[in-house]
Amino acid sequence: MSPFEPGDRVRVLDLGKPGHVRTPRYVRGKTGRVERALGEFRNPEDLAYGGDGLPRRGLYRVAFDQRELWEGYEGPAGDSLYVDVYEHWLEGA
Amino acid sequence: MSGHDHPHEGPGRTASPYALRIRAIESLLVEKGVLTEAEIQDQIEYMYSRSPANGARLVARAWVDPEFRRRLLADTKAAALELGIDASGPVEFVVVENTPEVHNLIVCTLCSCYPRAILGRPPDWYKSFEYRSRAVREPRAVMREFGHEPPEGVRVAVHDSTADVRYMVLPMRPEGTEGMSEEELAALVTRDSLIGVSVPRPPARAR
Numbered sequence: 001m002s003p004f005e006p007g008d009r010v011r012v013l014d015l016g017k018p019g020h021v022r023t024p025r026y027v028r029g030k031t032g033r034v035e036r037a038l039g040e041f042r043n044p045e046d047l048a049y050g051g052d053g054l055p056r057r058g059l060y061r062v063a064f065d066q067r068e069l070w071e072g073y074e075g076p077a078g079d080s081l082y083v084d085v086y087e088h089w090l091e092g093a
Numbered sequence: 094m095s096g097h098d099h100p101h102e103g104p105g106r107t108a109s110p111y112a113l114r115i116r117a118i119e120s121l122l123v124e125k126g127v128l129t130e131a132e133i134q135d136q137i138e139y140m141y142s143r144s145p146a147n148g149a150r151l152v153a154r155a156w157v158d159p160e161f162r163r164r165l166l167a168d169t170k171a172a173a174l175e176l177g178i179d180a181s182g183p184v185e186f187v188v189v190e191n192t193p194e195v196h197n198l199i200v201c202t203l204c205s206c207y208p209r210a211i212l213g214r215p216p217d218w219y220k221s222f223e224y225r226s227r228a229v230r231e232p233r234a235v236m237r238e239f240g241h242e243p244p245e246g247v248r249v250a251v252h253d254s255t256a257d258v259r260y261m262v263l264p265m266r267p268e269g270t271e272g273m274s275e276e277e278l279a280a281l282v283t284r285d286s287l288i289g290v291s292v293p294r295p296p297a298r299a300r
Contacts, residue, residue, distance in 0.1 A: 022256045024202050026229065038185065041257040059256055066251075075233050078248035084256040 003087055004060055008034045011093040012062070012085060020048030023089045027081075031093045032064040038084060058087040143213035147178045148261055149282035151188075151211070153275045156266040165263065166190060173211060180210040189252060190263040191292070196243045198236065198251045198289035199260045200228035208259040212287060219288065229253055239290040261287050267295040 004010060014028040015021075022044050037060055042053025066079040073079070108116070122128045151173060155162035165172040169186035173179070180186060186208055189197040201207065202225045207215040218224050227235050232251050236242065243249060252260045264286045270278060273296070281293040 022203060024229075024253060024255060026202075038187075038256075038258055044256065059258070061258075066249075070230050074231060075249060079232075079250070080248065081229060081251045081253065083253045084258055086256065 002037055002058055004034045004037065004058070004090065004092075006034050006036055009093040010034055010060070010062060010085075010090045013089050013091060015089060017045070019045065021045055023085055024083060026069060027062075027064060027083050027085070030064055030069060032062040032083075034060050035063045035082060036061045041086075043086065059084055060087065060090065062090070140209065140213060143209060143211060145212050145282075145284035145287060146279070147173070147176075147211050147213075148208075148284070148287040149279040150176055151178070151261075152263055152282045152287070153279035155263055156270075156278055157275050162263070169261075178211060180208075182210055183257070184210070185258045186211065186261065187258050188261050188263050189250070191265045191289075193247070193265075195248050195250050196236075196289065196292075197260075197262045198228060198232050198249065199254060199262060200225060200251060201254045202226070202229055203255045206254045206256075206259060208261045210259075211261065212284065216284065236290055239285060241291040262289040264289075264293050267293050269295040 009031060010033070011031045012023060012027045012029065015023075037058065039059060040056035041059050043051075043055075043057045044053065047053040061082050062085050064081045064083070065077070066075060066081055067073045067077060069081060119128075119133065123130060123133075151165060154176060155165050161172065161175070164175075165188050169188050170180050173186075174181075189199075191197055199207075200219075205215055205220040207219060209215070224235065229251055232249050233243070236249075254260045264282065266278070267281060270281070277296075281296065283291065283293060285291045286293045
């Protein structure tokens, strides 16, 4: 019942959530491709403040094209960047 | 100040404001019964028992044993345990493999996530703002400064380890190492090559 499969195009949401969030700003609003489902983990945004982190959230390794992330990126088209993103920060694209 | 011994710091070293703050927090945690001195000491021992030599052993074994390499890539914790390296704990480990087509680089832009249960503490530069910001934006320039330039046609893959997975690079076995023992091979594997800012150099006689 995983919402995303390897190969899916996804967009990283910009939830504007303060505090201990694990989604780097530079990928928010960017589109990438799910490379691997990494399993389900307790939500660090809740764990960091003494919560139990439940329900567990799916974690996905998302691949981005470097040239789409950075203006003037030095490197060829195949250069990529992988970030692990929890499912509630992702939507289908 | 707690006044107790801190054997992990050399005598005569001036403590930074951060170290003083940590000691104050440590004293409070002990005073309030959240932690004991013994638990803190155990954790320090644990961290000091981990080192890049563990990573080097895993890599050397993977170079000489294709079946082990397969297991290391598929289930890093289980493979590490085969060599007596206990990386158990809540975080997952993924080993990313350098190939003639792809060179991998590890960073944690948000803090200093690092495969500590295998490699111990990260180098100071790994935690620096400069490395964390530049490794994602200009990885090729960062590697050049470490003396590594991927050959023409090699793609660079940066892994920003921000969540519950810790990454380690499996570098390629250098040329000119045929016939070397596993131990000799392990000696070629540097900490920096496990992070991906450089690659293992062939032994001097083969250069």
